[in-house]
Amino acid sequence: xxxxxxxxxxxxxxxxxxxxxEFVSTETKIELVDRLADAGLQKVEATSFxxxxxxxxxADGAAVMAGIARREGTIYSVLTPNMRGFxxxxxxxxxxxxxxxxxxxxFSQKNINCSIAExxxxxxxxxxxxxxxxxxxxxxxxxxxGCPYQGEVPVASVVDVVERMAALGCDxxxxxxxxGVGTAKRTREVLAAASKVFPRERLSGHFHDxxxxxxxxxxxxxxxxxxxxxxxxxxxxxxxxxxxxxxxxATEDVVYLMNGLGIxxxxxxxxxxxxxxxxxxxxGKPSASRAGKALLAKQRDGVGACV
Amino acid sequence: xxxxxxxxxxxxxxxxxxxxxEFVSTETKIELVDRLADAGLQKVEATSFxxxxxxxxxADGAAVMAGIARREGTIYSVLTPNMRGFxxxxxxxxxxxxxxxxxxxxFSQKNINCSIAExxxxxxxxxxxxxxxxxxxxxxxxxxxGCPYQGEVPVASVVDVVERMAALGCDxxxxxxxxGVGTAKRTREVLAAASKVFPRERLSGHFHDxxxxxxxxxxxxxxxxxxxxxxxxxxxxxxxxxxxxxxxxATEDVVYLMNGLGIxxxxxxxxxxxxxxxxxxxxGKPSASRAGKALLAKQRDGVGACV
Numbered sequence: 213x214x215x216x217x218x219x220x221x222x223x224x225x226x227x228x229x230x231x232x233x234e235f236v237s238t239e240t241k242i243e244l245v246d247r248l249a250d251a252g253l254q255k256v257e258a259t260s261f262x263x264x265x266x267x268x269x270x271a272d273g274a275a276v277m278a279g280i281a282r283r284e285g286t287i288y289s290v291l292t293p294n295m296r297g298f299x300x301x302x303x304x305x306x307x308x309x310x311x312x313x314x315x316x317x318x319f320s321q322k323n324i325n326c327s328i329a330e331x332x333x334x335x336x337x338x339x340x341x342x343x344x345x346x347x348x349x350x351x352x353x354x355x356x357x358g359c360p361y362q363g364e365v366p367v368a369s370v371v372d373v374v375e376r377m378a379a380l381g382c383d384x385x386x387x388x389x390x391x392g393v394g395t396a397k398r399t400r401e402v403l404a405a406a407s408k409v410f411p412r413e414r415l416s417g418h419f420h421d422x423x424x425x426x427x428x429x430x431x432x433x434x435x436x437x438x439x440x441x442x443x444x445x446x447x448x449x450x451x452x453x454x455x456x457x458x459x460x461x462a463t464e465d466v467v468y469l470m471n472g473l474g475i476x477x478x479x480x481x482x483x484x485x486x487x488x489x490x491x492x493x494x495x496g497k498p499s500a501s502r503a504g505k506a507l508l509a510k511q512r513d514g515v516g517a518c519v
Numbered sequence: 520x521x522x523x524x525x526x527x528x529x530x531x532x533x534x535x536x537x538x539x540x541e542f543v544s545t546e547t548k549i550e551l552v553d554r555l556a557d558a559g560l561q562k563v564e565a566t567s568f569x570x571x572x573x574x575x576x577x578a579d580g581a582a583v584m585a586g587i588a589r590r591e592g593t594i595y596s597v598l599t600p601n602m603r604g605f606x607x608x609x610x611x612x613x614x615x616x617x618x619x620x621x622x623x624x625x626f627s628q629k630n631i632n633c634s635i636a637e638x639x640x641x642x643x644x645x646x647x648x649x650x651x652x653x654x655x656x657x658x659x660x661x662x663x664x665g666c667p668y669q670g671e672v673p674v675a676s677v678v679d680v681v682e683r684m685a686a687l688g689c690d691x692x693x694x695x696x697x698x699g700v701g702t703a704k705r706t707r708e709v710l711a712a713a714s715k716v717f718p719r720e721r722l723s724g725h726f727h728d729x730x731x732x733x734x735x736x737x738x739x740x741x742x743x744x745x746x747x748x749x750x751x752x753x754x755x756x757x758x759x760x761x762x763x764x765x766x767x768x769a770t771e772d773v774v775y776l777m778n779g780l781g782i783x784x785x786x787x788x789x790x791x792x793x794x795x796x797x798x799x800x801x802x803g804k805p806s807a808s809r810a811g812k813a814l815l816a817k818q819r820d821g822v823g824a825c826v
């Protein structure tokens with residue numbers, strides 16, 4: 213049942229960096245994206261085309277896209293909240309645009325002041341334009357395993373959003389545990405249900421490690437046959453609402469898991485460790501990757517981890 | 520297959536604190552053990568009876584055991600490397616003594632300068648004395664999923680050590696990934712093999728989170744029917760050989776997992792979070808528990824984790 217091969221989508225440059233308070237230079241972002249592609253990540257979420265008023269860190273999206281060295285076969289995706297964003301993405305020659313919606317009604321109301329259904333309907337023009345332009349369309353469904361406002365999110369709500377996103381023509385749909393509250397059981401239930409209404413091989417798991425569950429949830433998702441996983445190098449991401457809490461699962465930890473399971477990723481873990489070190493130094497924060505820290509210590513000290 | 524109920528063995532006071540450089544006061548240790556028992560942990564590894572030359576942090580083992588308020592039904596276990604340790608444990612009225620051995624020949628040679636078989640044979644007097652005194656006997660098998668010196672540890676080596684420990688009359692045997700290198704596949708293979716030579720319900724999983732795999736390995740072990748797990752509140756433990764690397768899996772993260780899976784632990788997660796905060800402040804280090812940090816932030820800030 214466990215796949216022989218998975219695709220890891222690197223979201224560090226966008227989801228990871230977007231909440232950094234200090235502006236990360238365009239040069240650093242370009243180097244980050246290029247090195248990730250070089251390390252074998254088949255898809256890199258490179259930036260957002262979103263109003264700089266909302267996300268100042270992503271204000272240089274066009275410059276990042278213009279500066280990167282396009283690697284043959286790598287998909288560079290960007291977040292596009294609206295038609296203006298889509299036009300920017302098209303001009304920047306993004307390979308894939310990402311639209312989004314929450315599976316939680318309370319979250320949708322609280323954050324964008326409209327229902328889930330309305331929020332998704334607003335993406336219709338973007339979806340249509342992407343299809344017309346022959347650009348890949350991906351949808352990210354947030355709060356799929358729990359919501360900070362309503363708590364429990366019914367599996368049926370996730371399935372409903374998957375169906376709405378599928379109807380827009382999405383090529384790939386992300387089931388995202390944005391707040392990291394999910395555990396293995398719920399992960400399997402939600403993914404099994406989503407697989408019934410959308411091709412399993414085009415569903416991805418996006419897990420945050422806020423409660424320490426992300427790697428276990430990825431293993432649980434593998435047992436459900438999921439083949440695409442999101443991760444963020446050095447665990448970039450953090451959480452603006454909970455100091456000290458962890459954000460995205462670290463790519464290093466995910467690749468370490470896959471290597472241990474004998475699952476092919478195409479990613480060079482050695483290069484990845486170096487990239488995690490590079491970006492952690494660049495933003496002046498310790499890496500949140502456990503495998504990354506342990507492997508760096510092993511290189512440095514010889515013996516390896518603790519005994 | 521997954522058990523309805525598990526026992527969590529809290530190892531923070533011993534395995535967690537033993538490598539702390541600053542001496543943790545006896546009073547703090549006693550409070551830690553008592554609060555853990557009060558939070559519902561059915562077994563607490565309270566201290567070691569080991570030469571203070573080797574482990575100065577555990578020099579107050581007798582005082583800790585004398586000072587704790589024995590809770591009805593809680594098993595207080597102590598590490599006993601030899602007969603002198605055993606006598607101390609007996610005098611201190613320990614409910615369980617713990618002997619140990621590595622599954623890695625290279626580790627055994629390097630650390631205690633003898634073969635695995637010899638190292639286990641040395642425990643014969645302790646095992647016999649424990650049986651004679653009616654004290655529970657537990658064995659901990661280190662390097663069961665990998666070794667810092669030889670790397671790969673054959674499954675057959677683990678099985679061999681399990682058999683030797685079983686022959687000594689052990690009531691419970693711990694399969695310990697001391698250096699945290701194991702992933703879910705190896706975890707399942709080793710536990711499945713060990714279950715063939717020792718009753719599954721008396722095997723426990725002891726995982727370190729050095730490479731971020733511990734919670735996933737626990738989930739994998741549950742799928743193999745394992746019912747006993749070790750954990751350390753606040754992830755106490757660290758690693759003396761790899762700065763920044765993580766040690767024991769945090770009890771909070773494990774209880775959070777079990778709650779999500781609907782598996783009964785008897786542990787009050789709210790109390791546990793408070794204990795993690797207490798001991799982290801006492802030793803002046805941030806908690807390594809992701810669930811602990813997230814839940815504390817949620818209590819403090821209201822909304823909860825990041826969105």
